[in-house]
Amino acid sequence: MTTIRETLPEAHRRLFPAVYDRPNVEERRATCSDCAMCSRSEAPGTIAFQPNLKCCTYHPTLPNFLAGAVLADPDMAEGQRRMRARIASRIGITPQWVAPPRKHRVLLDAARTTSFGRSKVLLCPYFVEEGGGLCSIWRHREAVCSTFFCKHDAGAAGHAFWTAHKRFTAHVEVVLARHAARAVFPGAAEPDFPRMKLTLEDLEDRAPSEIDYAACWGEWAGREEDFYLRTFDVVRSVTRDEMDRLLAEEPRSEELARDVATKLDAITAPRLAERLVPNPNLVARPLPGGAMGVTTYSAYDPMSLTPELWAVLGEFKPEETLAETRARLDRDNDLVIADDLLLVLQNHAILVPPPA
Ligand code: SF4
Ligand code: SF4
Missing domain, CATH: 3.90.930 (Outer Surface Protein A; domain 3)
Structure with a gap:
């Protein structure tokens, strides 16, 4: 029996609460190696994804320690090559995140309904077009990639579980990424720029100015790979007690964790409503x-x-x-x-x- 915990990246899976020791939720209709969304259907209104894109028309927001895990993995040469290219671009590269270019977020938001799974413009930089389409950083993928399925055996109830799981996992990533960045470099800062807005550099696919980049990275500018490796070490040394303390400092931790258990109960022990x-x-x-x-x-x-x-x-x-x-x-x-x-x-x- 595979547990939910065992489906998460090794870097931080041991820090998740006990509900993650329950059996994993199998999604048998999301047949990824022979993508369930890629078959042509004549039925009107059916959405079909491109087999060379699948659902990887998404750019992950990797927390620093998972970027470090990729760089430290001895069996991930292709993922490392791609990660290094992302870091070298300086676009979306901050002490806490290896994030998508802001322009990608704006495009995905505007085109999700018409083009998700269908346009190469949105394709993930870690996607490898071989063997039916593979992820070059799979073992270290982030919250969204760990929890997305196009179809759910338990339908809307399954979707509600995976959404709760994604929210809590993303919450843990935020808490750990911030903790690790501060532990390595107390002066680390994140760009202060509104969501879904673009700088001139963003619009023209250019790196931020030297001044803006240095404001985030300080003495670590130019040594980002080393920084991410150190954040990976920090997270590997976090104890369960320490994690409990970090989560207790965040107002929504308990509510988000409880929601995972509630939504899991709803699909493992479903009950019919009194009226439908x-x-x-x-x-x-x-x-x-x-x-x-x-x-x-x-x-x-x-x-x-x-x-x-x-x-x-x-x-x-x-x-x-x-x-x-x-x-x-x-x-x-x-x-x-x-x-x-x-x-x-x-x-x-x-x-x-x-x-x-
Ligand atoms: S989850 Fe993604 S890869 Fe898997 S079957 Fe669905 S669309 Fe295809
Ligand atoms: S990180 Fe991997 S799973 Fe996530 S979108 Fe990219 S290729 Fe797909």
């Missing part, structure tokens, strides 16, 4: 052959319903409890709907609890 109604935000498109394609929580995970199942959705009404609806369908239509099917419909947010 068709999701008012569901998008439906007729498919060839009479089935109905429905999209709820994600455009990447449409479901196909038989005409019979589609018709029965209208039987679920807010004035009846689920038990009453099932009893009526059994009595009047000789129709028995199994718990398993209702759980699938609930997990995929095809049926949802009515508004309170």
Whole structure:
């Protein structure tokens, strides 16, 4: 049994709370080696990714210690070459992060709906177009890359779990990156510039000015690789007690960790709501052959319903409890709907609890 902890980078996995010792959540429909999003479908409205891009049309924001882990890994020559090129560019390179160029964030934000998985302009600099598309820094990938799946076995409930996991993991990365940067260089600073805005240099794909870069890096400018390696050493020496103290200083730590456990419980021990109604935000498109394609929580995970199942959705009404609806369908239509099917419909947010 693989635990959730074992799916995280080695650098800091031991610092995560006990909920991370529970079994990993397998996403069997996200078949990455034969990408589930890359098959051509004739169904209208279906999104298809390019096989030479997949979902890696994203530029990770790597915390300093994971950049150090890449540089220290003896079996990661290609990832190191790419990491060194990123560092040498000085674009998005700060004491806490090896971050995307700001321009990339702006472009991704503006083009995500139309172009994610479909445009090379957004491709990750660590993506290798070999063997069906590989990550050159996989063992040390960050929170978003560790938790993204295009499809979830448990549908919207699975998505909610991975989102909670991503938020807590990203939170841990922020806490550790800041701690490690300060430990190596107390004068380290991050650029003070608003999100989703661009400097002249950003716009023209140039490095920040010497003055701006030196304001962040001080005496470490030009020795960034060494700096990242040292932050990796700092994080490797953080104890669980120390981590607990660092997290306790952050107001949202407990809430974010608790949310991981709550969302994990919802998919490992799911319970049917007392009342369910068709999701008012569901998008439906007729498919060839009479089935109905429905999209709820994600455009990447449409479901196909038989005409019979589609018709029965209208039987679920807010004035009846689920038990009453099932009893009526059994009595009047000789129709028995199994718990398993209702759980699938609930997990995929095809049926949802009515508004309170
Ligand atoms: S998670 Fe990414 S690589 Fe894996 S199947 Fe989905 S789109 Fe493809
Ligand atoms: S770091 Fe790896 S997993 Fe993440 S986007 Fe890049 S290639 Fe994909």
